[in-house]
Amino acid sequence: MASLLVVLIISGCAVYQYFKSTFVKAFATLIIAIIASIVAFGYFEILANVFVSRSANTRVPALVPWAQPLCFALLFILTFAMLQTLAMQLTRKPVDLGFLPERIGRVACGMFLGLTLSGLLLTFLVMAPLPNKYPYQRFDQGNADTEKPNKVLLNADGFVTGWFSIVSGGSFSGKKSFAALHPNFLDQVFLNRHSAADDVSIITSSQAINIPKKAAWPAPQGLKDSNGQPVPLKTGHNLTIVRVGIKKSALRDAGKFTLSQLRLICKPKGYTKDPLTGKGRNVYPIGYLKAADQIEVSSRIQIERDDFEKDAMEKEIDFVFRVPNDFEPVLVEFKLNNIAQIPRSAIVSADQAPPPALFIQASKK
Numbered sequence: 001m002a003s004l005l006v007v008l009i010i011s012g013c014a015v016y017q018y019f020k021s022t023f024v025k026a027f028a029t030l031i032i033a034i035i036a037s038i039v040a041f042g043y044f045e046i047l048a049n050v051f052v053s054r055s056a057n058t059r060v061p062a063l064v065p066w067a068q069p070l071c072f073a074l075l076f077i078l079t080f081a082m083l084q085t086l087a088m089q090l091t092r093k094p095v096d097l098g099f100l101p102e103r104i105g106r107v108a109c110g111m112f113l114g115l116t117l118s119g120l121l122l123t124f125l126v127m128a129p130l131p132n133k134y135p136y137q138r139f140d141q142g143n144a145d146t147e148k149p150n151k152v153l154l155n156a157d158g159f160v161t162g163w164f165s166i167v168s169g170g171s172f173s174g175k176k177s178f179a180a181l182h183p184n185f186l187d188q189v190f191l192n193r194h195s196a197a198d199d200v201s202i203i204t205s206s207q208a209i210n211i212p213k214k215a216a217w218p219a220p221q222g223l224k225d226s227n228g229q230p231v232p233l234k235t236g237h238n239l240t241i242v243r244v245g246i247k248k249s250a251l252r253d254a255g256k257f258t259l260s261q262l263r264l265i266c267k268p269k270g271y272t273k274d275p276l277t278g279k280g281r282n283v284y285p286i287g288y289l290k291a292a293d294q295i296e297v298s299s300r301i302q303i304e305r306d307d308f309e310k311d312a313m314e315k316e317i318d319f320v321f322r323v324p325n326d327f328e329p330v331l332v333e334f335k336l337n338n339i340a341q342i343p344r345s346a347i348v349s350a351d352q353a354p355p356p357a358l359f360i361q362a363s364k365k
Contacts, residue, residue: 002122003153009121010114010154017110023102024095026109028087033116036079040120041164041178044072045337052337056204065202068336069127076120076288084089099350119160123153126189127336129202138190144260146284149187161185164280179279181331181339183265187282191260200300201253202261203336208250210314215346217330217353219320224294225287231295237322241289242342243333243357245314246303255303257335259285264321265331275330275341283329289318292356304362316357 017026055064063070070357096102125135132141138149151158164178181189193202219239223231231239242264246254265280287295308315323329328347332340 006118006153006156009118010111010160013114014107014110017106021106022094023097023105025091026106030109030113031112032080032083032087035083036076037120037160037333038167039079040072040076044068044075047223049069049337051151052203052205065129073124111159115156116160119156122157123160129193132194144191144194148186157186176276177278180276183280183282184336185354190295194260200256204250204253204338206250207340208247208254209332209334210245210247210342211332211340211342211346213346214247214348214354215342216240217348218350220293222293226296234322236325238325241318242321243316243318244328245316247314248308258300261335263333265333266323266327267330269326269328281327283321283323285319285321287320289356290360291358295320302361317359318357
């Protein structure tokens with residue numbers, strides 16, 4: 001259905017521009033759509049956080065998970081409408097470039113406009129709290145292979161998100177690059193709601209994670225899985241432990257989550273620039289430590305208030321990742337709107353690692 005939607009939008013835009021527009025107007029509309037998409041991608045998180053931070057007092061809590069997609073759509077529509085109105089005023093007098101340039105140019109602009117609009121629409125639907133199969137099944141329900149996502153026709157949504165990742169370069173978010181904060185953005189958003197039940201929030205109303213002073217170190221040798229078998233190694237990767245603290249104050253939204261809602265953003269080792277610039281790489285956990293030499297792999301994690309030590313404000317959990325050899329962790333992201341930086345001083349050697357922060361869910365004790 002998503003591929004059919006892409007075909008219909010591209011065809012509709014091409015036909016409309018051919019019969020109802022001129023090349024100059026069609027080209028102007030395409031440029032306006034691109035500018036509006038830049039504004040939407042650049043600022044939707046900032047605007048959504050304004051509403052999410054006030055979600056505790058909202059009278060319609062069901063709208064909170066829709067904050068990001070609705071803000072994304074609102075920014076695009078408002079920007080597009082204002083610029084298109086201005087363009088119509090400036091192009092009142094028709095400009096005819098000749099038979100072939102007009103016909104070919106209108107169709108070409110219409111097709112690129114359709115590709116852009118269909119990609120933006122799919123991106124909106126991807127961000128929405130919909131079941132896994134909508135707008136299309138990017139990852140298999142049973143086994144989400146993060147390295148082999150399914151794609152829609154012409155990769156329309158990947159086209160618009162990838163293009164903005166190149167364009168952003170920090171220009172629309174201070175010194176923050178979209179490609180650093182959200183590498184493979186579509187994968188992040190799809191996996192954030194992958195296998196999540198109705199009671200698992202995809203967003204939190206406040207900052208829910210914290211990074212301790214010692215946050216990342218090599219995993220111990222001989223690490224075993226929940227069945228007592230050695231954890232399979234992957235060529236070119238090292239097992240790395242990253243400690244993340246889940247805040248007690250955010251337990252309502254953060255107490256239940258899936259492993260795919262937590263991701264580690266890595267950069268090449270020796271990266272001297274700001275970690276929020278350039279391009280990052282997503283790494284997802286394979287489990288968390290339930291014993292000093294054993295991990296637990298669970299599709300869903302639930303933290304209870306009894307899991308917090310007395311007077312503790314956060315519950316620390318050691319997650320295990322397969323990190324590429326030439327990369328190091330720089331950010332931890334949780335659900336849709338939590339980002340915490342890992343300082344270089346927090347990356348320590350194995351002999352400097354703190355005692356393991358073990359976690360066993362109440363249902364498995």
